Amino acid sequence: MAKKNLPIKLFQKRQKIDDRRVEGGGGDNVPKWELSGHLLAERAESFIAPINELIDVFQKRNDSREFIPATLKIDIDDNAIAKSHRKDIQKIFNGKVTKNNIIGFLDSNSAIVKVDSIEEGLQIKNNIANYLKNPRGISAIESIEVFKPFIVDIEENQAVKISLIDFLNYEINNAVKIAFIKYCTEFNIEVKEVNYSSGLIIFKIKNASKGVLDSISGFEALESITFMPKYQVETDSIESEDTLDIKWPTDGIEYPIVGVLDSGVSRNPYLEPWLLEDKFSSYPDELIDPMHGSCVSSIILYGDQLQGKNWTGNTGCKIFDATVFPDQKQESIDEDELVENIREAIKNNNHIKIWNLSLGTASESSINDFSDFGKALDDIQLANDVIICKSTGNCRNFEKGHPKSRVARSGDSVRCLVVGSVAHSKNTHDIADINHPSPFTRIGPGPANSIKPDLVSFGGNAGLDGGRTIQNGVNAISHDGSAVKIMGTSFATPRVTSLLSELNFKINETFNPTLLKALAIHSAKYPTGISLPISERVNQMGFGIPDSADEIIYNDPHEITLILQENITRGEFIEILEFPFPESLIDDDGFFYGEIKITLVGQPVLREKQGAEYCQSNLELKFGTYENIKNRDTTKANILNEIGPDDTQNVLLDSNYKSLHLKDTESEYARERVLLNYGKKYQPVKKYSVNLSEMKDSRQRDSLANNRKWYAKIKGTYRDFAETLAIQDGEELNQDFTLIVTIRDTKAQKQVYNEVSRLLAARNFMHSNIKLREEVNVQIEDEI
CATH class of the missing domain: 3.30.70 (Alpha-Beta Plaits)
Structure with missing residues (x-):
């Protein structure tokens, strides 16, 4: 295997050349579910009674609180939930004023509508009575009732x-x-x-x-x-006879810092040299039990040494002790208190960019709504420009022979990097095979079919012996400095935290949370021997186990990794024509070949009261080939862009590939293959990994002929609520994102790194090696 010592590259879109304006289009066909005749009349008639009830609520209201709007709950037909029909529903409830009275969603189909006054209620009643003026809006609503808490x-x-x-x-x-x-x-x-x-x-x-x-x-x-939910830590451990050498910081060497949001970190001989003098604590010493936090910190620092593996490549990091959790033998903690402690710890120390949170709740996340705790973590991360690595949570269903529970309510944060657990080894009574999901790990999907966990790492195994639970834990160091074995997603998470801190430290660029997340997810693979189909792999293991830091930031000569960090504004999209795909990757039949791996991570627009639509923004990605660049007539309606690609073919579509490869779970490439149909799902993280040689013959002929050119297209979309609110507030909707593209010669014959480097320069892309703290002398033949 070729040595990896070539730094991954940053590139920029070409100003004006790659910028596009979103064009209108589409007709207004009558949907099949739109009612007419007596069915429409009956539907409208059924809505009058609840509006009369609402008006009665206003009339009986206490005068001192008459300013509070009344509220309705409306249930929307599954077929009419799309953004394109939302305006028709709004027209019914907006009264005479142009505004959006649909103020929130309770789940995926039930919305809350505010009504400001009796007059507005009467106008809504009139809108319903005139149902022939808006048959689609009436048809889209299944029922209306006065909202009840x-x-x-x-x-x-x-x-x-x-x-x-x-x-x-x-x-x-x-x-x-x-x-x-x-x-x-x-x-x-x-x-x-x-x-x-x-x-x-x-x-x-x-x-x-x-x-x-x-x-x-x-x-x-x-x-x-x-x-009010309560939170807990699990610290069941078994003593171990393993020994470990204490490692010490080298004088004059700077190290990354990790914030540990936990139960406290003890100053035992292993941790003392790495613990910062400064700390945060919400509790006096007598109310602190540092067992859990010390085990977590030991894995951040010594994880690779403890297991004898190079899982993260961490060379050492300083630990900031943020004690946000009390000794639960003496005092419990409510959710609001934990949120307040976390917010204060991070706000007062937001120069620390990577944080570990291995605490959880026993409650399963909702199918249709994100937890308040998850939303709070999202808010804290955005406000302080940090990343929190969060455990997906544990469950004990395996003890009863039941299926695994879904991700905990504390692990459904959109912005957190959420981590599940896989088994590091298998003993006689253990349930999970090596590298498979641990029996206790919680799995996806998260609310609204979000992908959670994002990643997995090694957190232990477990089994049963005559009804008694048998632990097979990973190695850790307890608060008193003794070696222990301990299991849980709490102890898988710090491995990913350790990796992110190492990446953030090695990369000498401005901190960018989407870049670090994207790099970790981009590197992830599924372990050898996983026989699950692709969709179930994602549910159980997210995008897999991330690679070590050095494996992430370097390429070998037969591959190249390109990184685009951009911001995209509503009404615009980025279309990179003449994308620098290596022209040498042509097989004997005259078709392009090679592996393409793409990860797209956005900083989404979030709105807390929108139920399943909490994530209000999306990034659509297309990557593939086109025949030629064509001129377009901007004098015609809806044509805003002067040029565009002709005959585009998106190679990321799962329908392009042979079914035998989609079902393959045994080949070496099965570890990396990611072919998911994201469709219109509002997912802030998307990953694709395809092998062009697995494409159907007919699609190869259409898409991969050697005379075709390559393109990438990224377009931001937004839900109707975000767009309407932005217009009212004068806000310009936009999304930061990081796009990572790796192209690899599967035959390891062509000098892909050199060739793409030359193409970037020849096609006028600003580009550079990613800045690293330790410079490596790199020889690139004939690079321009």
Whole structure:
């Protein structure tokens, strides 16, 4: 195998040449589900009663709170949920003023509509009565009812979380909060507002009773009352007789820093040399049990040595102890307290860019909505420009012979790099084979079919012996410096954290969270011997196990990795024609060949109250060939771009490839092959890995003839809610993203790195080797 010592490359789009404007198009065909005649009339008639009920609500309302809008819950037909039909639904509820009264989604199909006044309610009633003017909007709605908050049944003296409706108006929301506090005070109820994120209005009552809930259930802006979740760490460990040499920082050498959000880190002989003097703690020493945090930190520092493997390539890093979790034998912690501790720790130390969070909850994530905790982590990361590596959570279903649970509610963060566990070894009673998902790891998909976990690493194995759980843990160092074996996704996560810290340190570029995520995901492979089909691999293992740092940042002569870091604004797209694909990769039949691996990671637009549509932005990617560049007539309607490609063929489509390869789980390339149909899914992470030689013969002839040219196209799209709100607020919607493309000669014959380097220069792409802290002398023959 050729030596990897050639740095991966950054390149830039060509200004003006590669910029395009989004063009309109498409007709207005009548959908099959649109009603007519008596069916349309009956549907409209069924909506009148709930509107009358809403008007009655206004008339009976307390005068001091008459400013609070009333709310409806509408259920939308599955077939009409698409963005293209949203305007027709809005027309019914917008009254006489042009605005969007659909303010949130409860799940994928149920929306909340605000109604500001009796007059607006009467206008909505009139819109429904005139159903012939908007048959599509009426048909798209299955039912309407006055919104009723969800209120959990509780026992005495339990902490509850109270969510208020976000009316998308600062003044109204502020007045609502004041009114709610006053309302509670009248009933002698003590409430506290807690900070999750800017789009969530949440209060907490510490010792609630059923009577308390009954008292506040009538507040007009109440959305839900639920239990305040509690969080925990699992620290079951087994003593080990293994020994390990203490490693020491080298004087005069700078090291990366990792923030450990955990139960505390002890200053034992192994960790002391690497622990920063400065620390953050939400608790006094007597309320701290550093066992869990010390084990996590030991894997960040010594993970490769402990297992005798080069899994991360970490050469050492400083540890910042952020104690956000108390000794659970003495004190429990509620979700809002944990969020507050994490926010304060990161905000006060946001010069530290990589953080580890190996804490979780036993609750499974929702199918259709993202957790408040996940949203809070997303908000914290964006506000402080950091990455949190988060465990996917553990479950004990294997002890009962049940299927694995889905990712925990604490592991559904969109911006976090969420990590699951695979088995490092297999003993007599262990359930999982080596390199397969651990019995205790939680799996995907996340809410709204999001890909979670993102990655996996080694966190242990487990089995049963006569009904008794047998642990096969990974090696770690306990708080007292003794060697232990311990299992859990908590101890897979720090390996990925360690890798990211090493990558961030080695790469001497401006910190970019999408770049680091993309590099780790781009490098990931599935272990040898995994027999799962592609879609199930992604559910169980995300995109696989990432490579070590040096393997990620270097190429060999027969491959090249190109990185594009850009921002794309709504109404525009990037179309790179004459993409520098190596012209030497032509087989004996005259077709292009080789492996293409592409990873696209965006910084998504998120809106907290949109249910399954929490992720409001998407990046669409096409990569392939075209015949020629053609001139376009911009005098015609909807034609805005003067040039464009002719006969484009997207080589990333799974339908291009032979079914026998799609089903293949045994070949060496099966470890890397990623052919997913993302369709219109709003996924901030997309990865493709294809071997052009596996393409169907007919598609090869259409797509890979040696006279064709290559292109890449990236287009940003947004949901209707984000677009409407942006227009109201004067916001310009945009997304930062990182695109990574690796092209490899599968025959290891052509000098791909040299050739593509020359093509970049010849085609006027600004490009450079990625800046690394340690310079390597690289000889590139004839490079321009």
